[in-house]
Amino acid sequence: MLTYLLRRIALALTVVLATLVASFLLFFAGPSDPAQAMCPEQRCSTDRLNQIRESLGMNRPLIAQFSEYFTGLFVGRDFQVSGDTVQCSAPCLGLSFLTNRPVSEEIFSRFPATVLLTVGVVVVFLLVGVSTGVLAATVRGTAADRMLVGGSQIFGSIPPYILLLLFALYTTRLYPIFPQAGSLSDGVIQFLPGLIAPWIILGLITATGYTRYTRNSMIETLSMDYVRTARSKGISERKVVGKHALRAALSPVLTILGLDVAALLSGTLITERIFEIDGIGRRALAALGQDDLPVIMGTVLVTAVIVVSMNLIVDIAYSFVDPRVRLS
Amino acid sequence: MSTAFGSPGAQTTAEATHPGDVVLDVVDLTVTFPTEEGQVRAVSNLTYQARLGRTLAIVGESGSGKSVSSMAVLGLHNPKRTTITGSIRLDGQELVGAPRSTFERIRSQKVAMVFQDPQSSLHPFYKVGKQIAEAYRAHHNVSRAVAEKRAVEMLDLVGIPNPQRRAHQYPHEFSGGMRQRAMIALGLVNDPKLLIADEPTTALDVTVQAQILDLINELQKEFGSAVILITHDLAVVAETADDILVMYAGRGVEKGYAKEVLAQPSMPYTYGLLQSLPSHSEDVHELKAIPGSPPSLLKLPSGCSFHPRCSFKDQVPGDACWTQLPEWRPTPGLANRQVRCHLPDPVATLRQDEGIR
Numbered sequence A: 001m002l003t004y005l006l007r008r009i010a011l012a013l014t015v016v017l018a019t020l021v022a023s024f025l026l027f028f029a030g031p032s033d034p035a036q037a038m039c040p041e042q043r044c045s046t047d048r049l050n051q052i053r054e055s056l057g058m059n060r061p062l063i064a065q066f067s068e069y070f071t072g073l074f075v076g077r078d079f080q081v082s083g084d085t086v087q088c089s090a091p092c093l094g095l096s097f098l099t100n101r102p103v104s105e106e107i108f109s110r111f112p113a114t115v116l117l118t119v120g121v122v123v124v125f126l127l128v129g130v131s132t133g134v135l136a137a138t139v140r141g142t143a144a145d146r147m148l149v150g151g152s153q154i155f156g157s158i159p160p161y162i163l164l165l166l167f168a169l170y171t172t173r174l175y176p177i178f179p180q181a182g183s184l185s186d187g188v189i190q191f192l193p194g195l196i197a198p199w200i201i202l203g204l205i206t207a208t209g210y211t212r213y214t215r216n217s218m219i220e221t222l223s224m225d226y227v228r229t230a231r232s233k234g235i236s237e238r239k240v241v242g243k244h245a246l247r248a249a250l251s252p253v254l255t256i257l258g259l260d261v262a263a264l265l266s267g268t269l270i271t272e273r274i275f276e277i278d279g280i281g282r283r284a285l286a287a288l289g290q291d292d293l294p295v296i297m298g299t300v301l302v303t304a305v306i307v308v309s310m311n312l313i314v315d316i317a318y319s320f321v322d323p324r325v326r327l328s
Numbered sequence B: 001m002s003t004a005f006g007s008p009g010a011q012t013t014a015e016a017t018h019p020g021d022v023v024l025d026v027v028d029l030t031v032t033f034p035t036e037e038g039q040v041r042a043v044s045n046l047t048y049q050a051r052l053g054r055t056l057a058i059v060g061e062s063g064s065g066k067s068v069s070s071m072a073v074l075g076l077h078n079p080k081r082t083t084i085t086g087s088i089r090l091d092g093q094e095l096v097g098a099p100r101s102t103f104e105r106i107r108s109q110k111v112a113m114v115f116q117d118p119q120s121s122l123h124p125f126y127k128v129g130k131q132i133a134e135a136y137r138a139h140h141n142v143s144r145a146v147a148e149k150r151a152v153e154m155l156d157l158v159g160i161p162n163p164q165r166r167a168h169q170y171p172h173e174f175s176g177g178m179r180q181r182a183m184i185a186l187g188l189v190n191d192p193k194l195l196i197a198d199e200p201t202t203a204l205d206v207t208v209q210a211q212i213l214d215l216i217n218e219l220q221k222e223f224g225s226a227v228i229l230i231t232h233d234l235a236v237v238a239e240t241a242d243d244i245l246v247m248y249a250g251r252g253v254e255k256g257y258a259k260e261v262l263a264q265p266s267m268p269y270t271y272g273l274l275q276s277l278p279s280h281s282e283d284v285h286e287l288k289a290i291p292g293s294p295p296s297l298l299k300l301p302s303g304c305s306f307h308p309r310c311s312f313k314d315q316v317p318g319d320a321c322w323t324q325l326p327e328w329r330p331t332p333g334l335a336n337r338q339v340r341c342h343l344p345d346p347v348a349t350l351r352q353d354e355g356i357r
């Protein structure tokens, strides 16, 4: 178990490192001049370009640049910006060219908003998706089953951004049933009500997949021999379905749950934009629009770390759910 | 019992408590599954009894309805996808058409089943001791700790070494034979009056098979319960069963004392089964499988279901084999023997055939 874990962690670190190298090469060593690309104005003055190059340390060899960036991740760096010194503490991901603030600050200060959004969405889609899936499986073949599956299929096949836009438009603007999002800096209590609308709609959209996935998984486990054994003990049908069958049915759901949580934590660009939640997704979107490459690069790296750690967490969780995995 | 409404001989109102008392009385049981291709008639007009302290072997080829008929006793068929008619009386209580709550009360408490495949019959995510304890707690108002102690006792009883430690292990840590022992422990935890063992040894190797069968026999003596042993291994029947029911295409075709039926079959299908047994090939005649294959349960042959494969049908006068379902009838000269066959004197016919070969 321990060696397995160590191996998994080593693999995870390798993936993160590879992402780091790849994004670094892409943005800083590509054929185009990053300084030119990063320049916000239409035509950059030579001064401006030099300033950018200098702030990035680009007049130095590539290896030196990379090792600087790399050590900055662990010990932080100092940048000279138009005479001032900006301290970029570890993990330093460089400075945003537009705000001149450390990228890590830009991202991490927005992370709590994204986490709060994620938590609510996960609660909604798990509750709705799993319960409708179990329900559909137990009434399989009936009209109720077809309605649940058909409904989730139709709902799930509408492009999410359309549903998000319509829901935002109707429930927060035209008929302001739900409050619009505020800023997290006003306090969590003030901030949370603004998340209700995105929680509901994004939760429901994601739930459609879980309905179908849970249903199919449940139908499979309900036909298992050990479920028949459970039933033959004389325990209630509710226990047979809700304990014996569901426990086994949910273990494969864990894998996609990990991926979905990772995707949500990496910032839901569209949702955060539409509902004006100042999370890391919206920040990344802004950075994309402004060619703020250090921020984009930082986001890519953070996303890689999130995805890789979610996979690791899922693997570990798996071994707790399924005892057969523990030994191998 | 001053007024007897029930069928004669069968205990219908009083509880079975003495050896030889009927615990399970199945009359005219028919189980059909509506499918897309049509009605699958897995069990047709099945009638048999199981008695306390005795082992009834149910034999027949694969698909003859052995498992389906037994699962009906525990109410394990999905009521929405199964039609069950006839009567199943367990300890005097009618089960056909009974509500789920009735089955929840009798399962494990009065009738337990050890299923065909020990590899997949235990839940992979729960500890073996917990799974057994759960069955005990379903029928006894005791704490978890007491139930788990009972589970350890049961594991000990079925001959699992180190039961205390084993109870805390998961099924995948058990060998096939151990799992089957655990299933038997689970089956007996509530001391049921009837234990149905559905091919309890098929998936196991020969030495383990013998151990499991011995175990079932021993436990039956100790608990005095009725055992139904489902198998297609006639060698097993000879060793362990008191009574036998031979099934073909969902119907009972011959029943009687196990040893006598095996020694002197009086229905061509039973005879064929015995002929196909390897032990018969040791002398002159060869191993001989019954020609053809079992009929489709969607469309059973007219008359006697076995007639398309029967090599004795031309010895029956007229077209009875094609047109009439043979009724149960006693075999002259053989006590307690019932067969469904149109042959005028099946014993003589089959004996003569054996002599020829």
Ligand SMILES: Nc1ncnc2c1ncn2[C@@H]1O[C@H](COP(=O)(O)OP(=O)(O)OP(=O)(O)O)[C@@H](O)[C@H]1O
Pocket: B033, B035, B040, B042, B060, B061, B062, B063, B064, B065, B066, B067, B068, B069, B116, B232, B297
């Ligand atoms: N739910 C079901 N729907 C349709 N047909 C079924 C269903 N369950 C069982 N059957 C059919 O009923 C027949 C009898 O099955 P059963 O399992 O009782 O056979 P068996 O005598 O136990 O055979 P085996 O020795 O292989 O275990 C089989 O042909 C099977 O395909």
Ligand SMILES: [Mg+2]
Pocket: B066, B067, B068, B116, B198
């Ligand atoms: Mg079977």
